[in-house]
Amino acid sequence: MELHVANSFLDLWRAAGRERHAGKTGSLPAPLDRLNGETLAARDGAHPLAFLTGAELLTPCTDALSGSIEVTPGSLVGGEIHARLRVRATKEINARGTRVAVKGYLIREVTQSHTEKVGDQEHTTTWIEVLATEIANVPLIEVAVPATLAPNDEIDLKILAPAPKLGPPSVHLGVYMVVWTLQVEWDIAAGVDERVAAVIDVAQNPDLLRSGVMSLGPSAMMAAWSEGEVSMDVEPAPPIAPGSALQVNVRWPSASGGRGARVELYADLKMALPVRIAAAELQTSDLAKGSLITFEIPNDAPPVFDGAQLSLRYRIRVLIDRPMRSDLAAERNVVIG
Secondary structure (H helix, E strand, O other), rough: EEEEEEOOOOOOHHHHOOOOOOOEEOOOOOOOOOOHHHHHHEOOOOOOHOOOOOHHHHOOOOEEEEEEEEEEEOOOOOOOOEEEEEEEEEEOOOOOOOEEEEEEEEEEEEEEEEEEEEEOOEEEEEEEEEEEEEEEEOOOOOOOOOOEEEOOOOEEEEEEOOOOOOOOEEEEOEEEEEEEEEEEEEEEEOOEEEEEEEEEOOOHHHHHHHHOEEEEEOOOOOOOOOOEEEEEEEEEOOOEEEOOOOEEEEEOOOOOOEEEEEEEEEEEEEOOOOOOEEEEEHHHHHHHOEEEEEEEEEOOOOOOOEEEEEEEEEEEEEEEEEOOOOEEEEEEEEEEE
């Protein structure tokens, strides 16, 4: 048996590199504007976003403030966000008011092109640019923050906020990223607003996966599965945690001939091609007798989710490679998250 497993989910995109495209830039809205410029653009075919994290994109404080929002780890979809605002004014702030909010962003890679004509010739330049769209803005009107601060005034305030009710969770999909933030803004008249912000790691909630709210497929949460004579049982029972081992006990009694067989684990992302995370090559005779295959799930494998016009699912496929004829295949879903 020959096993091929990705060490990292994001490495599947990083293999394309991040080579910059001279003269091209990308821009994200505040507070995710720290790396605005050439870092957010790359040659056609590259994947610059795969090399970045939400924390690296964040501008935590504007010039008039020093400090941070400290977020307690462990936030889940449908749960709560616990945080503490600790800031000091470095100069006078006289705002019309303040806003405290949980905001979510969909960051994505977009292919851009520009065509110019020189004489009778047309030349088209194509590149990749990183852009963002705000997908949620939940104001916390019960959190009172002073609008006026003198130099060296300090704020130390605990904040309790709702996490996104149904998601999406914080995910990095290589070409897409969902980033959640907690922001405190001072609304400055005829000037640039002041802000302190933090990135929130909102994990998928296992209870949501078990609730039936999401359409996961009839086999996704089952340990044992069979269709006709083909069986694919998994251990442990889903959901499978990233960074853990997934054992697949696969059997196809009538499997014979062909050039061999494969058992594969795929990630299916809406609006993108399927991504193969792992594969095991074996003889069809071993498939007929039954084989136990272990896939190590990458630590950074994103969880199954719906939201932000995206969805992610995982499936296991067993395939018999038959030369000069169509291959035979069977599939089942499995939940990772």
